[in-house]
Amino acid sequence: MNGYDKYAYEPFAVTADLAVLTVRAGTLQVLLVERGQEPYAGHWALPGGFVLPHESAETAARRELAEETGLEDVSELHLEQLRTYSEPGRDPRMRVVTVAFAALLPHPPEPHGGGDAAQARWLPYDTAGPLAFDHDRILADAHERVGAKLEYSCLATSFCPPEFTLGELQQVYETVWGTALDRPNFRRKVLSTPGFVEPVPGAARLTGGRGKPAALYRAGEATTLHPPLLRPTPEGRL
Amino acid sequence: MNGYDKYAYEPFAVTADLAVLTVRAGTLQVLLVERGQEPYAGHWALPGGFVLPHESAETAARRELAEETGLEDVSELHLEQLRTYSEPGRDPRMRVVTVAFAALLPHPPEPHGGGDAAQARWLPYDTAGPLAFDHDRILADAHERVGAKLEYSCLATSFCPPEFTLGELQQVYETVWGTALDRPNFRRKVLSTPGFVEPVPGAARLTGGRGKPAALYRAGEATTLHPPLLRPTPEGRL
């Protein structure tokens, strides 16, 4: 803690990278950018960029999110700080410490493609091939974290538009977890948790072209689920 | 992503700070160091220090932990990455990005006091007054995270010596959560979770000077708890 010579060490660059996730047509999708330069030119990578001197990592992440998606108001979106990746050698050029975030979007706008990236696109999570740097791992961590948070938080509504059906909400769980859920039980669970969702007087039919019109709900005040909604057979089982 | 001039920006310093927690005599205690220099000279702070050019944040945290506690083998201890604190102005001297970790220790060795700190000491969590920088918040985040992980992981055994009684294990939960638990139910829950603890043939009596000698257990193979062991009345209740 002594000295504090700003230039005593090789400087660290700090970046904020984003795993922007959405659920569309029953699949989990990620917003990826194609790199235009070496290293990893032509590879897909998570959007992100340097944290500027006056910014916090979260501010930088929000700025990158707005640039990449073209959304005007990004201030209300849930940003989940995942963890920080600081292994030496992550980036061949210099020492980069990356603070990773997960963002959950409802109905995805077509990506802006602005900024430095060659192009930005939504790609299915499963086929999001080998990514640049250690972004495969960051993306996997994001998936795991979001899956876990669905169990004990009301986060799932972040994937939904302002008004949604219980079927859509259930599809969020099923898509992220990769398992089917029993509809009656899911319904009871959600409705019996005070503040998870609240009904909207009026109904629309959305899920498919067919079927009975579903009642609409809005996200409620609650943020946590008690008791939690556990995944059928979690991986960590012994 | 263009240019990559290492010195284009004001450099960021990256530090790894530690919330080292232990349970002693029914209280949650934190390892704190007294600062010898401005700013916050005389204030208590979390131990920590710069991440060196060749280190990851976790490696740096482990190094600091060894220096501060004087423990020889720190490689087996559980280090939990909490989150990264990057708000500008956290440190009045320069731009410091801190990756925070929580460490859980069994029977605490008296702190070494080595390194740059004036002195290091275990202090009760409750009375760990206002700390330097934003360390109050980091410490609170550590407490919250550890409390939450006790619910669905076998982390509690990290607070216990290699061989421990179920009473000691229960005391970890009660101390971290600040609530009393029903002993018979706790016992059943722990023993019915395969791989949480495994019995040691032999018994000792530890908790007080009195009472029936308690059977000893070792930590098992399992890392997660299914179903979880939920806190009686979690805060996020609506």
Added chain:
DNA sequence: ACAAAAGTGTTATAAATACACCCATGG
């Protein structure tokens, strides 16, 4: 008429909760 999706009801099982009670030891 049929498929598809929403919504309701019922039952069986498993888990969490709240106790009452006995056992072994130190003072």
Added chain:
DNA sequence: CCATGGGTGTATTTATAACACTTTTGT
């Protein structure tokens, strides 16, 4: 013999899981 902590048993309540069944729409 009593306080203290360990350990066992059991009933109640609550939550989960697995279904069968009705309703409303589009084709």
